[in-house]
Amino acid sequence: MSTYAIGDLQGCLGAFERLLEQINFKAGADRLLLAGDLVARGPDSLGTLRKVYGLRDHLRCVLGNHDLHLLAVAHGAAPLKKKDRDLQAILDAPDGDELLGWLRQQPLMIDIPEFDAVMTHAGIPPLWTLDQARSRAREVEAVLHSDQCKDLFNNMYGNEPAGWSDALHGADRLRVITNHFTRMRFINEAGELELQTKGEAAAPPPGYFPWFDHPKRVHYSTRILFGHWAALAGDVAIDGIEALDSGCVWDGFLTAFRLEDQQRFQCDCRKHK
Ligand SMILES: [Mn+2]
Incomplete structure (x- = not known):
């Protein structure tokens, strides 16, 4: 039995199926952890x-910003933009309600x-302890997960306030909270998010750091698995930080990380366009 953490699928069904074949995934024996x-x-x-x-x-998954956007659209809390037109098929599908009902019950953070x-x-905010993040x-x-979910979706959009306060x-x-767990990349010393820049970790906006490189990051031995940041190409040279989004949808790779032995598997998403 093996446990594989897999990065952002973003509608790349073919790549997902090829990767499952490559790792010889067996439902019932193996397990998946999907990064949203x-x-x-x-x-x-x-x-x-x-x-x-x-x-x-056979899997557990966390929600990403695109998953929450889809749910918000489905609940009438946001319009479907042209660049998201591929989501319309889910809204129109006969099993759409069942799929979206399941999706909405997924968590933002899981413990393994x-x-x-x-x-x-997107990661764990650097100034939060794991207990704070969890709660x-x-x-x-x-x-x-409640009947009040539409209130959440109606008020979900926006970049302010930028930082946490009790x-x-x-x-x-x-x-x-939602922005930290699903959209975070760069953050400043005071713990304020910058949510515009999507580039490489080596090129932060002035005064900002990649969240995992924050000078005052709370340290613990627990490994952090996250997706969201395709420009990292799945590569962060910090022990215990495992970036999983390697830009499958952007002609990159789909990554699986096996937790038993920390081995990585990738399928090339360019060959199959
Ligand atoms: Mn994302």
Whole structure:
């Protein structure tokens, strides 16, 4: 039995199926951990979501910004933009409600205690302890998984407030937590997010750091698995930080990281366009 953490699928069903073949994935014996952004921008978001749903008893996944956007659109809280038109097929599908109902019940953060690891879509905010991260994730999940989820989606969009404060409450508090777990890349010394820049870790905006490189980062031995940041190409040279998004949807690679022996497997997404 093996456990594989896999990066952002973003609707790349063919690459996902090839990678499962490459690692000789056996449902029932092996397990998957998906880093979120299952859908959007790729060739077959509906097919990918159906494939993941079909494997739901053999995997755990966290939600990414694109997954939350899809849910917000489905709940009438955001418009579907042209660049997201591949999501329309999910909204129109006869099994769309079932797929979206399952997606909405997924968490923002999971613990993988057997490997002393955690997974979120964008990472763990550097100034938060793991206990703080966990309890803040549970705050958003409690609303997301409830009948009040539309309030969350209605107030989810925006980059402000940029940083955490214990005094935050209501919609602002939920937005800040959601932004940290699903959109974070660069952050300044005071812990404020910069949510525009998507480039390489070596080229941060002035005054900002990649979240995992923050000079005051809270340190712990627990391994952090995350996706979201394709420009890292799955490569962060810091022990215990495992970047999984290697830009499958952008002609890059789809990455699987085996937790038992820390071995990486990649399938090339360029050959099959
Ligand atoms: Mn993302």
